Amino acid sequence: MSDVDSPWLVVGLGNPGPEYAANRHNVGFMVADLLAERIGGRFKAHKSRAQVVEGRFGPPGPSSRRVVVAKPMSFMNLSGGPVSALRDFYKVPLAHVVAVHDELDIDYGALRLKLGGGDNGHNGLKSITKAQGPDYHRVRFGIGRPPGRMDVASFVLKDFSGAERKELGYFVDRAADAVECLMLDGLERAQGTYNT
Secondary structure: OOOOOOOEEEEEOOOOOHHHOOEHHHHHHHHHHHHHHHHOOOOEEEOOOEEEEEEEEOOOOOOOEEEEEEEEOOOHHHOHHHHHHHHHHHOOOHHHEEEEEEEOOOOOOOEEEEEOOOOOOOHHHHHHHHHHOOOOEEEEEEOOOOOOOOOHHHHHOOEOOHHHHHHHHHHHHHHHHHHHHHHHHOHHHHHHHHOO
16 A cells, blocks of 8 residues: 555544543644544544544545544553554554644644654653654644743643633634645645644
8 A cells, every 4th residue: 555545643642531631731632523523433442542533534536535533542641552553553654643732832722733853741742752753743732831830740731721712612623624734735735824
């Protein structure tokens, strides 16, 4: 199977369980949920310790993209295991893996798309990179820095503030659009359109 025909694996990073659902750290899950909704699929448990939805994006025909949207059910810092298992199972080339994650060094709601690079202290990325190397796509969703002296770990595991929640739907929608654009039109087009 050539890379063009290979499926894409979009991994929303987060922590499983209702107590984490609205946390800043779980914005990857929120984007994955929206992508699953757009495909018209429901998440199902997969033996890789992830929940997955399979479908297609793009117009019917040769330009559409087969995609597996996944939410690892390990905790964030163990995301690499499920991602590797899914890649093996679906035969996904590393260049077709997209990790959607929260990013402290970017203002709230801003997006940055890139291929490869470091993990910037993000435990989910650290785990994926350790499992398979750094050459996968990232959709970095800005959550901003903690206020004052608040501990970073406390900040990412807190829910979005009331003011942030007013715009969250819009930003999650835009991040999902960016993922679709990346798969259908390539990284440069997606960066030109969505990087802020």
